[in-house]
Amino acid sequence: MNASRSSAAVEDYLERILELINTKGYARVVDIATSLGISQASVTNMVQRLDAEALLKYEKYRGMVLTTAGETLARNIARRHQLLTDFLKLLGLDERVIEHDVEGMEHHISPSTLRAIEALTAQLKRRPALLARLSKQRGAVS
Amino acid sequence: MNASRSSAAVEDYLERILELINTKGYARVVDIATSLGISQASVTNMVQRLDAEALLKYEKYRGMVLTTAGETLARNIARRHQLLTDFLKLLGLDERVIEHDVEGMEHHISPSTLRAIEALTAQLKRRPALLARLSKQRGAVS
DNA sequence: TAATTAAGTTAGCCATGCCTAACTTGAACT
DNA sequence: AGTTCAAGTTAGGCATGGCTAACTTAATTA
Structure with a gap:
């Protein structure tokens, strides 16, 4: 019901x-x-x-x-999980941290936010220089 | 204790x-x-x-x-909330959606992830072209 | 086929964090 | 000082989602 x-x-x-x-x-x-x-x-x-x-x-x-x-439903959940994981991976974070954070956050992300992060991830993938600068900026550690 | x-x-x-x-x-x-x-x-x-x-x-x-x-503790929580809000605002999302998502996610973000998002936000702020492309890519709607 | 045992179920319990209803406190006004 | 009323508290209850202990089912194997 x-x-x-x-x-x-x-x-x-x-x-x-x-x-x-x-x-x-x-x-x-x-x-x-x-x-x-x-x-x-x-x-x-x-x-x-x-x-x-x-x-x-x-x-x-x-x-x-x-x-x-x-x-x-399960497929959508899995997809969301994957997209968030991909995004955080791109930022150079530690695997453990990514897993932990994604597991916590994933239930609270709206479809529109997810789409935005997806688009951002796609753009970032084409800008290794920017990503490199990111890592440098915060000390290259996760 | x-x-x-x-x-x-x-x-x-x-x-x-x-x-x-x-x-x-x-x-x-x-x-x-x-x-x-x-x-x-x-x-x-x-x-x-x-x-x-x-x-x-x-x-x-x-x-x-x-x-x-x-x-x-409260200050750290508030800061985290603000950083996440800034980040999502940059992606052009709707205020309501931002509020909802931040309220859900904020409790699950590790310090390292927060730092990464902070650095990313700073970089993105200098790249309006990229941000514009983002909005176009996903239809310019939140 | 009978015994063993891993897998699954049930019953009853606990913590968290919310609720409503009823009561108490204290501030403000007469 | 007594009354009134907003603010605060207490008591008791509920839903979610965990747990352990004890029992049942079914698959395997002797």
Whole structure:
């Protein structure tokens, strides 16, 4: 009934589930739990909720498949994550920092802001001199 | 005892409290509540917690003052907020979108990422041609 | 087929941060 | 001094999203 707004938690789950399906072909409760660093019980709970919200189809003890809505949403989330990561990489930041910051920020970026960052990233990629100056300016450290 | 990590909520409160003190000279529970769009009861609660965490000194029914630690923290939060806002403004985004996104993202940006964005902003300010191209590239709309 | 065990589920609990309703405090005015 | 009322506080509750402990399911293997 409620197709309102996905919470950060929902987005995190969908992102990992899609990733697992893409790499392993399926997403198990135990793998989602490990990947997110939380308990299996928490995953079971959320997966049942995602089923109720029609973002995936879940059969107890069996497995899950993303619905069309769920897959579309998950793809958008993954794309946003990738774009933000690319942008921060361009700025020469440390991998760990990038991962941490992207995981925090990604749930709060509007489509228009994302488009702007995407365009900026594209422009920056053509200006290595500018990027070099950036690194120098702040000490070349992440 | 616990100088660990501030939650997003704590940061939001400190930011508003500093702002109120800067503009009105003092921060009252009712003003903080209005400014954050939450109930007075919630504010009372948090203010007592911030007192316990030594980020401010609070006397019931009287008033509050930021401690040195609290003020330093608040200033850093405000600065981060300003830098992010400046950056997004440069990209030509809508004010509302900027406010929304900054409020969401600000709690998740590492110091190093902030420095990088600061340096990038400084460079971009000198390249209006690049910024113009950006707007054209994505349709000139926010 | 029976036993073992990894995977999954359920029940009940906790912290955070919000809420409303009801009560208290203190400032301001008569 | 007493009344009034805005500001502040307290109590109790709710949603989200975690947790552990105990139980169930199903796959594997002897």
